Structures are given as C-alpha cells and as structure tokens.
Amino acid sequence: LYHEMKKPKNFPHGPFFYPIIGNIVSVEKARRKAGMLTKGIMEIAKTIPGTTDLIGFKIGKDRVVFTLSTKAFMDMYTNQDLDGRPFGPFYETRTFNLRRGILFTDSEFWHAQHRFILRQLKDFGFTRKGMIEICENEAEFCLTDFRKMIESHGGKSATVTMPNILASYILNTLWQFMAGIRYDVDNEELRHLQNMLNDLFKSIDMKGALFSHFPFLQYIAPEASGYNSYVRFHNNLHAFTKKEVERHKKNFNPSDEPRDLIDAYLKVLYSGDESGNKIHESFSELQLLAVMLDMFVAGTETTDKVSNFMLLNIVRNPQIQQRAYDEIIKVVGKDRLPKLSDRPNLPYCEAIVFESLRAFTFYAMGIAHRAIADTKLCGFDIPKNTMLISIFNPLNRDPTVFKNPQTFDPENFLDANGKLSIPDKFFPFALGKHRCIGEVLGKSNLFLFCTTLIQNFYFDVPSGCEMPSDEPIEGCTPTVIDYQARITLRN
Numbered sequence: 001l002y003h004e005m006k007k008p009k010n011f012p013h014g015p016f017f018y019p020i021i022g023n024i025v026s027v028e029k030a031r032r033k034a035g036m037l038t039k040g041i042m043e044i045a046k047t048i049p050g051t052t053d054l055i056g057f058k059i060g061k062d063r064v065v066f067t068l069s070t071k072a073f074m075d076m077y078t079n080q081d082l083d084g085r086p087f088g089p090f091y092e093t094r095t096f097n098l099r100r101g102i103l104f105t106d107s108e109f110w111h112a113q114h115r116f117i118l119r120q121l122k123d124f125g126f127t128r129k130g131m132i133e134i135c136e137n138e139a140e141f142c143l144t145d146f147r148k149m150i151e152s153h154g155g156k157s158a159t160v161t162m163p164n165i166l167a168s169y170i171l172n173t174l175w176q177f178m179a180g181i182r183y184d185v186d187n188e189e190l191r192h193l194q195n196m197l198n199d200l201f202k203s204i205d206m207k208g209a210l211f212s213h214f215p216f217l218q219y220i221a222p223e224a225s226g227y228n229s230y231v232r233f234h235n236n237l238h239a240f241t242k243k244e245v246e247r248h249k250k251n252f253n254p255s256d257e258p259r260d261l262i263d264a265y266l267k268v269l270y271s272g273d274e275s276g277n278k279i280h281e282s283f284s285e286l287q288l289l290a291v292m293l294d295m296f297v298a299g300t301e302t303t304d305k306v307s308n309f310m311l312l313n314i315v316r317n318p319q320i321q322q323r324a325y326d327e328i329i330k331v332v333g334k335d336r337l338p339k340l341s342d343r344p345n346l347p348y349c350e351a352i353v354f355e356s357l358r359a360f361t362f363y364a365m366g367i368a369h370r371a372i373a374d375t376k377l378c379g380f381d382i383p384k385n386t387m388l389i390s391i392f393n394p395l396n397r398d399p400t401v402f403k404n405p406q407t408f409d410p411e412n413f414l415d416a417n418g419k420l421s422i423p424d425k426f427f428p429f430a431l432g433k434h435r436c437i438g439e440v441l442g443k444s445n446l447f448l449f450c451t452t453l454i455q456n457f458y459f460d461v462p463s464g465c466e467m468p469s470d471e472p473i474e475g476c477t478p479t480v481i482d483y484q485a486r487i488t489l490r491n
C-alpha cells in the first residue's frame, strides 16, 4: 500500500501525494474556487513548475494525469498504450457489475463491439438515406412545434426558458437509430426517458463519482457517497431499454432486414455474423443493454450541450444571426427547408456549428483513459493503470490557430474567401482509436437545427431581460446558464 501511495519515479509534476486521500482536498478546493474542475486543475498547474504538458495527481486510490497542452493531448490519444479504459465500481456498477458496453471497455472486447456499432451507424446511415432523413424530419418536427407554440402565444413570438429546448428532438434521432421509435414532445414515455437521463447525468458529477476513487464508501456511506442513487438511476434506464428489447424480440424475424440497432444486434445473437460465423464472445443481451446505455450517455448530453452553446451565442450576437439568415435565404430561399446536402453551400452556418463545438469544449474534458502498460508521455513515465484525462482548452484558445480565440466568432473557421477552413489541430471529437463514433450524427443534427431555426425564427432576449452571460457553469460537462429567450416568427 505504501508503495502505491508513493509518487512513482519521473511521474508528471503535481502536488505532494497525501496518504489515503491523495490530492482530493486541494483539487476540490481549486474546483470550488474556480467554479469548474477543468479551470481548477489549470489553476493548480500555474502554481507548480514543470507542468507545461501534464499534471499528475492522486485522487483516492487512483493516479490521475491531465493533459495541459495540444502536444500532450495529441500524444495521449495516439499512444496505443494509453487506449485502455479505467477499472472500478464507478464504471462497472453501471453495467451489472461487469465490464460491459462500449464507453468503458477496452482490448478485444471493446474492439469487437466498436466495429459492430460503427458498421451499423454506416449501414443505417449516412451512406444510405435513412439517418439523413431522420435528422431532416426531426428538424421539421421541431419547426412545427415551435410554430404551434408561437401560435398559442398570439402568433408573433413566444418567450421560452433556455437551455435544452432541442433535447427531445436530439434524443429522438438517436432513439430512432437504436429502437426505431420517435416520440412527440409531450409524450409520457419521452418525458420519462428524459427524466431518467437527467438524473443519470446529475449522478455522474464529481460528488457522485466519489465512491469510484474511494470504493469503500459504497459500503460505509452508500447514500452520501452517491452510490445508491447511481445504482437506482442506472437500473431504471436498463428496465426501460430492456422493455424495448423484449418488444423487438416478439416480432423479430432473423431473415428480415434489421429496422434498427436492436434488430441488428438480435440478428447477430440469433444467427451469428453476416457470413454465419460464430459470433465474438462479447455479444450478449446484457451487452446490448449496456451499449444502449452508453449510446444515450455519449450521444445526448454532448449534442444537447453544443446546441445550447449555439443558441446562446445566436441570441447574444444579432449580427451573426443576420449573416447566417442572409446566407440561408440566398442559397436555400424561403420555399423549402434546408437539407444536409446544402451544407457545402452554407459555409457560414457550418462555421457556426464548429464555433459552437469550440465553445462547448472550451472547458471540457475527455473520457478517462487508462495506461494498459508502463509507457512514456511527453518525457514522463506513466505506470500501468494510471488514469489519463484530456483537457481540450489549449486546442481551443491558441491565437496562432484562431483569429479570435476568446470570443464566439464563426470567422474562426473561415478563410479569407469565406470558405470553411478547419484548423488541423482542432479535435472536438478527439482522435485515435477512441475518437467519437457519433461525429457525423452530432454534426448533422447541429447543422440542420441551426439552419432550420434561423431560416424561420429570430432569437433574442425579451425586453426587460438582461443579456445572458456566456460563461459556462459546471455540470457533468460545461453547461449554459438558465435564461429567457424570445423566439419570433420571421414573416
């Protein structure tokens, strides 16, 4: 134990490791003072010499290293020895006390599942018509609902409480891919699903995760450590998705074309892979439930949050909104809705999407990785089983890369001719083996909501309300503050 507590030789610089608790007290203090974990870590780094690229902590039982530079970020994601995912009750409690799913698995198990899901995303999707149509339809449903809402407010405009007004539609696109279902916004099941996901995200913040770093807390303080609610929220969600799997099984025919991810997965379970070969041992019904949980966790909160930063900045910047509107009217006109195929001709709107991704990732962190072997990173020794967490901030604020790194400005992603230009060191979806599998879906949704809404509505703050701040607050991921916005129908 003593050996475990000692700082390993040539470990990334960081504060002194205290016995048992490690650095949890100083990290927690810095987080409170800065208002956000990422900022807190960056503040601590400023006080410790030699932390240009990396900073190393001990949090409870875990050694945790954060990346602090673009170089460290890129080296971390491209070093295969760092492609593991952490062990621990925080990760396994979610999935039946087993190592299941796709977010927190690694090695051969992860590889087989990852390959399968990627193929499904391609097959349903963006290579065929299916997924594009789903996203375009959902943007239209959103438009119709907003029009109805304005109608019921007298026909000109409506005031809404932000953020999260697009969450149901974003969830619908993912749920259609997974289970072939879309819900109307006032549907009970949708509300239930959304409440479960909200609970889940609340339980994943640092406090809820306390039992992960101090596993004994789940036994001696199951309520206070967040363990009990964490288990409860996950069980609720699994019960919901299991019901859907059972429903699929009832009218499942292995010789039919799969309608969605559940069908495709059941097909493999019933009849092996497409050439009839025995399937990889990682496939199971429990694994299907774990995959669905992971798709919800990775796919909803992220896209919602980016859309919140997008709408906030549209409200805050009338001139950006106007320029996007002019572009849409010139290219698409008013007689039809924007399509995904309009994207190459709407560079300013696409730049708004990229700038929103930058705004979201300004204080975001990646998902924890684990060293699967002793290795080196930026000249430091990283012993096996160390956790690594990327910080996106250095990639997003570099003045040599962005014209205007400190403010929301779509020009950051346009060249001198107004063409889309994405810096080669901008990685909002990370890179390497664990890079996001939902990038195409996420970006398509964001583009369609952005263009469809701006074509039809004008967004601002209601008279008498203050302009909302764009300083994010802490959530499971960086969060936009609550504010009031007015949505006005364009003529």
Ligand code: HEM
Pocket: 102, 103, 104, 114, 174, 294, 295, 298, 299, 300, 302, 303, 306, 357, 365, 366, 367, 368, 390, 428, 429, 430, 433, 434, 435, 436, 437, 438, 439, 441, 442, 443
């Ligand atoms: C615009 C919104 C999104 C952003 C900014 C985003 C960002 C990311 C990032 C940075 C990672 C890498 C994590 C790491 O290892 O550090 C990741 C992984 C992942 N994302 Fe996304 N994502 C988004 C949307 C989605 C969607 C819509 C889905 C589902 C279809 C999804 C599914 C996943 C999964 C399953 C992983 C884990 C991949 C693995 O470990 O192999 N994401 N995402």
